Amino acid sequence: MIVKSYLPPLRALQAFEAFGRLGSVTGAAQELGVTSGAISQQLKVLEEHLSMKLINKDGRRAALSNEALTYHKLIAEGFDRLRMAHTLVLRTKMGADLKVSGLPTLLLKWLNPLLHDIQAHLNDMPLRLEATHLEPDPNLTNDMFRLTYGSIAQRFPHARVLFTDxxxxxxxxxxxxxxxxxxxxxxxxxxxxxxxxxxxxxxxxxxxxxxxxxxxxxxxxxxxxxxxxxxxxxxxxxxxxxxxxxxxxxxxxxxxxxxxxxxxxxxxxxMPEPYFVCWGDTTLNQPKAREFLNWLMATSRNYATDEQNI
Structure with missing residues (x-):
């Protein structure tokens, strides 16, 4: 089996990622704005490039082969990063706001019920909240805070402990x-x-x-x-x-x-590890960012004190 050393065409990888994520040629075609035939053609291009069977067909159904599952997972992570980078650029163009990314339940169940206390101090600056398990690239955190758990916080330029649960x-x-x-x-x-x-x-x-x-x-x-x-x-x-x-x-x-x-x-x-707030080298240059961080740290200290009094 011969696998070419250079990367496959980007269009073929894009079609493969969309097919694996959406589970159908039709779904991939609709998302990418092309025909189903174009998706099938790109999948064949990728199979020929890798000298590897990527798709199993059972009648009218098609699915990733067992050999392709790991490959798709890695490819999907790359496209997730590309989408994240694109989103950050779009957010910058949309104007100044305070971005907070966090683990979904940490945002929903811990932070969200407390936000009324800080929103009055932010005046007209909106908070843009993004709930995701996907950890942002530390190189792309210069305009945001990240609320996360455990040792992964060490990847970011700056981090402080919020509390241990x-x-x-x-x-x-x-x-x-x-x-x-x-x-x-x-x-x-x-x-x-x-x-x-x-x-x-x-x-x-x-x-x-x-x-x-x-x-x-x-x-x-x-x-x-x-x-x-x-x-x-x-x-x-x-x-x-x-x-x-x-x-x-x-x-x-x-x-x-x-x-x-x-x-x-x-x-x-x-819990074996604490929760953290993380941020980039220039995050605190944003208006109100330092005020938000100070409020967040004070809130976490009050939470820890409340726990000791229970």
């Missing part, structure tokens, strides 16, 4: 009324448990097995009723009465205050 079991009041045994670790083993899995990049984040081990039940046998990649959706499932979630305090505090969730144990399972 902890987890505990929580469920809806109605669920607890039906299942009072949820107050004990042994009782939880017999109940529907909602798992949170952030993916392999965050393998050290505590999960139910860690909770049971910390409470003296090692090698606990249980089957989650559901596994969520987003903490926010897992919390919503618990608030809806679907089961018990291992909730982070920062994400569940307002649902607890509103009575949508009930904390089942006063024991805490610490």
């Amino acid at each position: 902890h987890s505990f079991p929580a469920c809806s009041p109605g669920f607890l009324k039906r299942h009072p045994e949820a107050r004990t670790a042994e009782g939880l083993l017999r109940l529907p448990l909602i798992e949170i899995d952030w993916g392999p990049a965050y393998s050290s984040v505590p999960r139910w097995a860690d909770w049971f081990a910390a409470n003296g039940i090692r090698d606990a046998t249980f089957k989650p009723v559901a596994v969520h990649s987003l903490s926010s959706s897992a919390i919503e499932a618990a608030a809806g009465g679907q089961g018990v979630v291992l909730a982070q305090r920062s994400f569940s505090r307002f649902d607890l205050d509103l009575g949508r969730l009930v904390r089942l144990s006063q024991d805490n399972l610490p």
